[in-house]
Amino acid sequence: MRPLSKDLRERVVAAVGAGESCRSVAARFDVAASTVVKWSQRYRATGSVAPGKVGGHRKPVLEAHRAFIRERIDQTPHLTLHKLKDELAIRGIVVSHNAVWTFLRREGLSFKKNTVRS
Incomplete structure (x- = not known):
């Protein structure tokens, strides 16, 4: 599953920043309320809505x-x-x-x- 677009993330965070509730933003943009909360938290913490790294490779434990x-x-x-x-x-x-x-x-x-x- 791919991360949702940066544009969508920015519009969602902007709507929350404008004072709209997370639930109403979630309904308007057709995403889960928990997604709106997480994107807003990420924006407040990092200043960016960019998704985190997906996957990766670990050095073998053995x-x-x-x-x-x-x-x-x-x-x-x-x-x-x-x-x-x-x-x-x-x-x-x-x-x-x-x-x-x-x-x-x-x-x-x-x-x-x-x-x-x-």
Whole structure:
């Protein structure tokens, strides 16, 4: 979903600034009253109605632990994803199952998915 236009945001904030209630402005411009409140708060705080950054990229949490993870997989080829996650937790690195899986996939490393199946 894309942010609504800057022009619309400016007209909404101007109407509120002119003394109109947030609810009536919301009805007139066909936006939610909470949107009018948030845009007005953003304008008062920053002087701009421009939308904040959407999305972005985070540096992988496990990047700093690459050597340890590679070493553990080399030492124990049958290591499961859950056991690796548990070993990281013992070291004080608490991450989700998905974070470990994503890291391994990005690194091109494989892991045993199920200890019951050989």
